[in-house]
Amino acid sequence: MATQKKSAEVDYSMQEKILALYELQKINSRIDEINKVKGELPLEVQDLEDEMTGLRTRIEHINAEIEELNTLTKQRKREVDQARILIGNYKEQQNNVRNNREFDAITKEIEYQELEIELAEKRLKEYSAGVKAKKLQLEEAEAVTAGRAADLEAKKAELAGIEAETAPQVARFEEEAVRVREKIDQRLLAAYERIRNNVRNGLAVVTVKRDACGGCFNRIPPQRQVDIRQGKKIIVCEYCGRILVADPESEE
Missing domain, CATH: 1.10.287 (Helix Hairpins)
Structure with missing residues (x-):
């Protein structure tokens, strides 16, 4: 019985959850861009x-x-x-x-x-x-x-x-968002939504580029950047409160 339950529920690592948050942010940003067409x-x-x-x-x-x-x-x-x-x-x-x-x-x-x-x-x-x-x-x-x-x-x-x-575009992105959300626990999702609602551009998850936060552009200390790259825990910018992730492209 316990074996069946474990196989039905995937236990994602913290790094996978962080990457899923970043992917969800990209999807939501695309939806935001589409909604901008509506203007006022x-x-x-x-x-x-x-x-x-x-x-x-x-x-x-x-x-x-x-x-x-x-x-x-x-x-x-x-x-x-x-x-x-x-x-x-x-x-x-x-x-x-x-x-x-x-x-x-x-x-x-x-x-x-x-x-x-x-x-x-x-x-x-x-x-x-x-x-x-x-x-x-x-x-x-x-x-x-x-x-x-x-x-x-x-x-x-x-x-x-x-x-x-x-x-059609919004529907497709929303389907992708549902799939990605399955990798993220409710506590992280709630924090993500709360940050999105509190920032003007809707960016709750940002990458570190050129040693700075991608949201507020304040400098991130080297040791903190190491922790972000390791992806073992959620790290937020001490200035703007956004979730910080390593840039997947630069990591590659």
Whole structure:
């Protein structure tokens, strides 16, 4: 049973793991170069999509505000109609009053309703002006949205064309990366990915050339170079933190 398990799992040496890391770096660098063809397109597409989301939200808010103003307009118009009905009723009652006190009381009610009508009509004018202003804002927002939508479709089409053209190459390199990753344990892979994410050019593994780190170009001491060539352990640059490997071509 133990023999079967050992045959199924290959025990790679540290030197083989280091070389596999270097090979993985070369593959990832090729993928990075292909992705550079896209330039700023992915970010531009994302920015346009975010802007479109904001514009749609703005349009929804404007429409909601217009709807609210229309609702208030209907409400005020009903209040005006009800006030006019009351005024008509009060005027009929004035014809049947028995004394001046009743007449004065009804007159005050009529004056109150007339004031209510005046106030409501003032509000109606404000609502009407508000609706006009909101409709102008809506037209502007819709025009901007239409322009951004056209830009977004163009950018998406351009990006899709580049991705379709480069997809076979990327797929091939990713298959190679999977094969190489099998030689590297998870701890080393995690360290490799962490360094790649922390450096600007994505170079986590670099060679020593002309006695210097291939990432930051700081000098590497001779004894450290000997340790790197021996490949018995992972050695990182004390200046930039990249993993250092001997240049296979110079070694040959």
